[in-house]
Amino acid sequence: MAWYQVKGNNEDTVISSRIRFARNLQGYPFGKGLSPEKANEIISMIEQALEGLDFLKTDMNALSPTAARALAEQHLISPNFAAATGPRALFRADGKSLSLMALEEDHIRLQCILPGLSLYDAYRLAAACDDRLDEKLPIAFDEELGYLTRCPTNLGTGMRASVMLFLPALTDAGYIPSLAEQLAKLGLTMRGTFGEGSAAHGALYQISNQVTLGVSEEDILHKLTETVENIIGKERRLRKAVTGEAALLREDRISRAEGTLRYARRLTSEELFSLYRDLKQGIALGIVTDITSETLNALLIAAMPAMLTEHSGEHPQTPAARDALRAKFIKQALEVKTHE
Amino acid sequence: MAWYQVKGNNEDTVISSRIRFARNLQGYPFGKGLSPEKANEIISMIEQALEGLDFLKTDMNALSPTAARALAEQHLISPNFAAATGPRALFRADGKSLSLMALEEDHIRLQCILPGLSLYDAYRLAAACDDRLDEKLPIAFDEELGYLTRCPTNLGTGMRASVMLFLPALTDAGYIPSLAEQLAKLGLTMRGTFGEGSAAHGALYQISNQVTLGVSEEDILHKLTETVENIIGKERRLRKAVTGEAALLREDRISRAEGTLRYARRLTSEELFSLYRDLKQGIALGIVTDITSETLNALLIAAMPAMLTEHSGEHPQTPAARDALRAKFIKQALEVKTHE
Numbered sequence: 001m002a003w004y005q006v007k008g009n010n011e012d013t014v015i016s017s018r019i020r021f022a023r024n025l026q027g028y029p030f031g032k033g034l035s036p037e038k039a040n041e042i043i044s045m046i047e048q049a050l051e052g053l054d055f056l057k058t059d060m061n062a063l064s065p066t067a068a069r070a071l072a073e074q075h076l077i078s079p080n081f082a083a084a085t086g087p088r089a090l091f092r093a094d095g096k097s098l099s100l101m102a103l104e105e106d107h108i109r110l111q112c113i114l115p116g117l118s119l120y121d122a123y124r125l126a127a128a129c130d131d132r133l134d135e136k137l138p139i140a141f142d143e144e145l146g147y148l149t150r151c152p153t154n155l156g157t158g159m160r161a162s163v164m165l166f167l168p169a170l171t172d173a174g175y176i177p178s179l180a181e182q183l184a185k186l187g188l189t190m191r192g193t194f195g196e197g198s199a200a201h202g203a204l205y206q207i208s209n210q211v212t213l214g215v216s217e218e219d220i221l222h223k224l225t226e227t228v229e230n231i232i233g234k235e236r237r238l239r240k241a242v243t244g245e246a247a248l249l250r251e252d253r254i255s256r257a258e259g260t261l262r263y264a265r266r267l268t269s270e271e272l273f274s275l276y277r278d279l280k281q282g283i284a285l286g287i288v289t290d291i292t293s294e295t296l297n298a299l300l301i302a303a304m305p306a307m308l309t310e311h312s313g314e315h316p317q318t319p320a321a322r323d324a325l326r327a328k329f330i331k332q333a334l335e336v337k338t339h340e
Numbered sequence: 341m342a343w344y345q346v347k348g349n350n351e352d353t354v355i356s357s358r359i360r361f362a363r364n365l366q367g368y369p370f371g372k373g374l375s376p377e378k379a380n381e382i383i384s385m386i387e388q389a390l391e392g393l394d395f396l397k398t399d400m401n402a403l404s405p406t407a408a409r410a411l412a413e414q415h416l417i418s419p420n421f422a423a424a425t426g427p428r429a430l431f432r433a434d435g436k437s438l439s440l441m442a443l444e445e446d447h448i449r450l451q452c453i454l455p456g457l458s459l460y461d462a463y464r465l466a467a468a469c470d471d472r473l474d475e476k477l478p479i480a481f482d483e484e485l486g487y488l489t490r491c492p493t494n495l496g497t498g499m500r501a502s503v504m505l506f507l508p509a510l511t512d513a514g515y516i517p518s519l520a521e522q523l524a525k526l527g528l529t530m531r532g533t534f535g536e537g538s539a540a541h542g543a544l545y546q547i548s549n550q551v552t553l554g555v556s557e558e559d560i561l562h563k564l565t566e567t568v569e570n571i572i573g574k575e576r577r578l579r580k581a582v583t584g585e586a587a588l589l590r591e592d593r594i595s596r597a598e599g600t601l602r603y604a605r606r607l608t609s610e611e612l613f614s615l616y617r618d619l620k621q622g623i624a625l626g627i628v629t630d631i632t633s634e635t636l637n638a639l640l641i642a643a644m645p646a647m648l649t650e651h652s653g654e655h656p657q658t659p660a661a662r663d664a665l666r667a668k669f670i671k672q673a674l675e676v677k678t679h680e
Contacts, residue, residue: 248605248660252604252606255603255604255605256600258603259598259599259600260596260599260600262599262603263597263598264592266589266592320588324588
């Protein structure tokens, strides 16, 4: 099961938590100066270092562009890594929670992604793997600068911690811009994630640490967790503050969204984000009772363009055909779920 | 079973056929000059004349205003008759197909309404009852003017034949105004029916004969049936002419309408007409498969304001509350139908 198919904690407001480490090997150029031979050498070294940890290796050049994009849509690799050329490999373990991109921007990008607010768990999983890498590989490290990375913004811990949040009430109330400002003062960045339109239509945001140098990993985890808990509280209070006539209108809108999700024969991804937003709230409010939060998350990811093509085997040639395929897939997936 | 709960022929385009006879009794004033005593005398005479024909008598003054309006919403009586005061009675037989309003505009308004294009059947049923009235009562008749009626537009046969049609494609194509003009030249009238918004939102129209004097009943039936068959053909050809991308968009719109009908928690009657229009087409086109045409007709009537109150026992005090009650009723009715 992938992270997005599993029930997480705080599922009404938190989609996922992610820890990512950037690492490089001593004695090899960082970035463009690396020859294909040296690149393959690095991939082999990583493969050997991971031996016994049940990692599955994927040669990215053996994948179709669509299969590569589908991995990015599942947040297992970066879109850049999917689109790149040249020697590069993906290693996956623990039901896809742990993944390691060899030769993305850095030689090693190790990430752990888990559902819900689980930064510490994700950190423990990623750090255990990182310890192995440290032990087996000549990881580039400087007493003063910490882990050395291609881009200076990653120096120090080389760690980026991020949480993907679902904030429809804060969005509706217009609080996102000021929230982003407050976060910036704390050294945190807030941005739309999950591709275009996800913030505006889906109310999905990613919050992550901006600073990696001069702070400890523990500081980063603590500050981000505390801040996210604070935001969760605000979002929940705002949702509850909707009462009376406005709550009835919200209920009608949400229930209609379920009807549209189940009955539409064409769905753009923008509309899907917007339905997701209503239904995700509806599940939390008890208005939508026959779809679970994790089913909805899984649907959203499975209905992304490359994912759609990957599991249907169909290659829609026009946006209209893709929208029809998306609607058909969702209808079928929900019918299966409802009859389970 | 009422007429609207039964499957009719040509159900893709025809809702119902109706025959109505206007009759009056010799020796009694037509209209306002009638005293309450004389009015009650007429009601008794009618009751006796109908004896043995299994008519059920309803004293209209014994009904609540809502119950009276609910009868009008089922097209069993006229809205004027529902709203009137003074002695008046309704007689019903044959599962509500036959109904007789005593002391509407005329002393007697006898109607037969049947689903589908069934003018001749409706005529036979109404005429058989009319024969009994002719036999038992001193019906006012003039050799030259035919049946005498309060309003001169009903003189002659005293018969009004009408067909309720569902014409979404002709409406969408903008053909209704020119069709109405052509019908006027044939002595036929076309008008929206089923209350406000039914033409604009529901594409529902009633076509009836304008002239009652100097034409035979047979002529009226023949001309109206022929004309309606002609219109049905035009409507069907236009629906079939929608192909390719436009047909796919129509399919999406229709299927979404089913989702909205099933999931909305508030429905105005205007929106219900509009959903009816999409779903009725969807049933004919095979896009909507788990709702029948007669279920949809019955829903539309059962969701009218007075009908809603009558069968729910609830008296919504605001438009919003009524819209919520309408949505709840429809959801439940469809769930029952789907599980049958």
